[in-house]
Amino acid sequence: MRCPYCNEEMICGSVQSQREIFFTTKPDKNWLIPSINKKDEIILSSHNWSKPTCMAYHCPACRKVIIDYSVKSE
Numbered sequence: 001m002r003c004p005y006c007n008e009e010m011i012c013g014s015v016q017s018q019r020e021i022f023f024t025t026k027p028d029k030n031w032l033i034p035s036i037n038k039k040d041e042i043i044l045s046s047h048n049w050s051k052p053t054c055m056a057y058h059c060p061a062c063r064k065v066i067i068d069y070s071v072k073s074e
């Protein structure tokens with residue numbers, strides 16, 4: 001995949017976390033009390049019960065990481 005900013009080839013890899021990875025427009029103010037309202041969240045990771053992982057592409061020149069959540073990691 002080519003970087004949409006500089007058009008160089010990006011490095012394919014993954015983003016991992018100990019918890020599920022999601023995009024939200026309303027970040028929790030307090031991590032200890034997660035919001036009940038999940039409708040504004042898009043889950044990006046798969047394997048959320050074992051090793052939450054997203055397929056991602058990295059451009060070191062632009063310092064961008066792009067997550068393609070249409071692709072589930074193996």
Ligand SMILES: [Zn+2]
Pocket residue numbers: 003004005006007008059061062063064
């Ligand atoms: Zn770039």
